[in-house]
Amino acid sequence: MILGFSNGDFYPINDSSFDRFSVEQTEIFKLDGRARAIELHVSNKKHLKHLLENVDKDQYSSFDYISLHAPTKNYQNNKKGHEVLTLIEKICQKWPIKNIVLHPDEVKDWELFLDYKDLPWSLENIHNVKDVDVVIQELKAIFQKYPFFKFTFDLQHLYIVEPDLQSVRKFYQEFSDRLVEYHISSYEPELIHGALFKNSKQNVIIKGVHNINVPIIIESAFVNVNEVEKEFRYINQKLKSYMNSTNPIRKKRNRVLADYQKRLTNLKSKQIAMAQKILQAKKSNFNFNN
Numbered sequence: 001m002i003l004g005f006s007n008g009d010f011y012p013i014n015d016s017s018f019d020r021f022s023v024e025q026t027e028i029f030k031l032d033g034r035a036r037a038i039e040l041h042v043s044n045k046k047h048l049k050h051l052l053e054n055v056d057k058d059q060y061s062s063f064d065y066i067s068l069h070a071p072t073k074n075y076q077n078n079k080k081g082h083e084v085l086t087l088i089e090k091i092c093q094k095w096p097i098k099n100i101v102l103h104p105d106e107v108k109d110w111e112l113f114l115d116y117k118d119l120p121w122s123l124e125n126i127h128n129v130k131d132v133d134v135v136i137q138e139l140k141a142i143f144q145k146y147p148f149f150k151f152t153f154d155l156q157h158l159y160i161v162e163p164d165l166q167s168v169r170k171f172y173q174e175f176s177d178r179l180v181e182y183h184i185s186s187y188e189p190e191l192i193h194g195a196l197f198k199n200s201k202q203n204v205i206i207k208g209v210h211n212i213n214v215p216i217i218i219e220s221a222f223v224n225v226n227e228v229e230k231e232f233r234y235i236n237q238k239l240k241s242y243m244n245s246t247n248p249i250r251k252k253r254n255r256v257l258a259d260y261q262k263r264l265t266n267l268k269s270k271q272i273a274m275a276q277k278i279l280q281a282k283k284s285n286f287n288f289n290n
């Protein structure tokens with residue numbers, strides 16, 4: 001399982017938005033090598049330039065999976081648009097970026113991307129309208145016209161408009177072959193992206209992860225450093241237990257084990273009852289003899 005954080009997760013406590021690219025914060029997100037993925041969350045052109053000019057190439061070399069969250073800017077087919085995409089292209093030359101996450105509602109002209117279609121783009125589900133089917137249809141239309149885009153499934157985004165996540169299956173039906181990354185976090189109105197370990201009522205967001213082979217980025221916002229470890233452990237443990245209960249082979253194995261356990265307890269209680277009877281018999285025998 002490839003699980004890790006977005007480097008933007010400390011945004012509620014960072015003094016500067018550039019802190020996310022520091023060596024110290026990267027170390028925290030590594031969790032001694034247990035977190036295998038990192039999302040480089042860039043908000044603007046300055047962040048992109050900072051990554052290119054000031055961040056050491058080796059800073060992310062211990063991660064197996066690096067993705068880039070593209071800035072949320074109006075993407076138009078003009079000088080500015082090409083400037084941003086050229087910087088992203090250079091970042092992909094500096095690091096082995098496996099996925100570039102884009103918000104489709106930020107794109108004004110899709111033709112801009114044709115010159116950069118060899119880069120690993122994906123579109124994230126953004127619920128700017130309440131109707132989930134409309135969101136699915138919009139994504140479908142873009143994928144049909146520009147098939148080089150993959151899909152990043154943000155389960156928290158879906159949760160905000162649909163707390164029971166009943167449309168999860170529709171997304172899998174339509175886009176499972178394009179799925180390259182998951183985003184998870186809880187929903188907290190003040191922070192937007194909250195920590196899941198504080199919100200067990202929102203476990204449905206973790207349950208929405210059906211393909212454990214797809215990298216998972218934790219986009220939870222943290223208000224102190226210790227929460228990184230707590231969130232990682234919580235999500236890791238929940239994911240494992242959900243996988244155990246949904247995987248058909250494991251499900252069968254668990255059922256067999258449960259049956260066996262039951263038989264064993266029955267056997268034990270029968271044996272105890274038998275031992276008690278023998279003891280009783282011995283006692284009365286003893287009484288009789290005396």
Ligand SMILES: [Zn+2]
Pocket residue numbers: 069101103124
């Ligand atoms: Zn996003």
Ligand SMILES: [Zn+2]
Pocket residue numbers: 124154183219
């Ligand atoms: Zn996201």
